[in-house]
Amino acid sequence: MQNQDDLAVQVARLYYYQNLTTEKIAEELGLSRPKVSRLLTHAKKNGLVEIRIHDPREPTRTLEGLLREHFQLERVHVIPTPENANEAECMRRVAMYAANHMGMLIQPGMTVGIAWGTTLNAVSQHLIPKPIPGVTLVQLNGSGTPTNFMSDHALGLLQRFGDNYQASVNPFPIPAFFDYSETKQALWRERSIRRVLDLQQQADLLLYSIGSAKASVLSYVYAANYLDPQDLKDMQQMNVVGDIATVFFREDGSFDGIPLNDRASGPDLSLFKNRKGAVCIVAGESKALALWGALRGRLMSELIVDDKTVRKVLGYGGVV
Structure with a gap:
């Protein structure tokens, strides 16, 4: 007897490659x-089938094209959303x-x-199982607090x-923020820490979002009180608009x-x-100013974002 995966692949081939209807497939295989x-759903849910959509429209006339041209991005994916969608739905x-x-x-x-962070955590909840040989994952930023050395949020995301x-x-079992910069400098000389830092530098692919103190769906670094009131005051004085991996930048993309x-x-x-392979995932108009800054700083090569946020970002630059 065929197992479910084998049968799902057989059904998928008949449906997608031979354009048979579900009725014809049922008749041919003696199924209902x-x-x-259910087998087609199983095939998609478990990564046995991958669907790609190629938009035939002229790229320069689309939001993707405008973003790509204006900010010299390699790839842009603009996700359409309903007109009345709130930021949680976006x-x-x-x-997904x-x-x-x-x-x-x-x-x-x-x-x-x-x-x-909040966005990558959401992504991790929708991943489609797909064993890939030889993949190494490395956490880009520490997540510890004074009361919890390793955040369950970060560890759970990475494990998924x-x-x-x-x-x-x-x-990367270290604090998200050190109390003293001297402590960080000393720890960065440790061989165990250097091994993780070297993996970060050698990464073929970087997956991240943009945090913002003004986000409606609050970024985890702000929601979980990693920053005290003085930190927030200092950031405001420095004209900070967002962060990537808990490292902050200004509206012009500078971070020094x-x-x-x-x-x-x-x-x-x-x-x-x-950097090639720097993939940023952003959702929500309230992050538009932070995304605008990151784009101006050339802090990504590929962007996945909702359409409402794109229109607001392009408005900042007078593009639309």
Whole structure:
């Protein structure tokens, strides 16, 4: 007797390759039509089938084309959302798209850096199982607090990616922010820490979002009180608009001279600047200003984002 995966692949080939209807497939294989439908769903849900959509429209006339041209991005994916969709729904749709896209981005033998946060956590909830040989995952920024050395949020996110792709997982069990920059400098000389830092620098693919203190779906670093009132006041004085992997940047994309970055555990943002394989995932108009800054700083090569946020970002630049 065929197992479910084998039967699902057989049904998928008849449906997608030979264009047979579910009724014809049921008749040919001696199955019920509901059983055929369930097998097709099983094939998509478990990564046995990957669906790609190629938009035939002229790229320069689309939001994707405008973003790509204006900010010299390699790839842009703009996710359509209903006119009345709130930011939580935009997040859900972007996360589902990004989770499906991961199966094409992550290739055998890759080292993948992942920054924890609200958006990547949402993506991890929608991943489609796909064992990929030789994949190494590395956490890009620490997540500890004074009361919890390793955040369950960050560890759970990383483990879901690891389980999904059967990858080796390298956590970064250090504070998200050190109390003293001298402590960070000393720890960065330790061999065990250097091993993780080297993996981050060697990563073939970087997956991250953008945090913002003004986000409607609050970024985890702000929601979980990683920052005290003085930190927030200092950021405002420095004209900070967002962060990547808990390292902060201004509206013009610059990140030098921000004192909090000296205590942050995330990588210097030059790691993301003009780098192939730097994939940013953003949802929600309230993050538009932060995304605008990151785009101006060339802090990504590929962007997955909802259409409402794109229109607002392009409005900042007078593009639309």
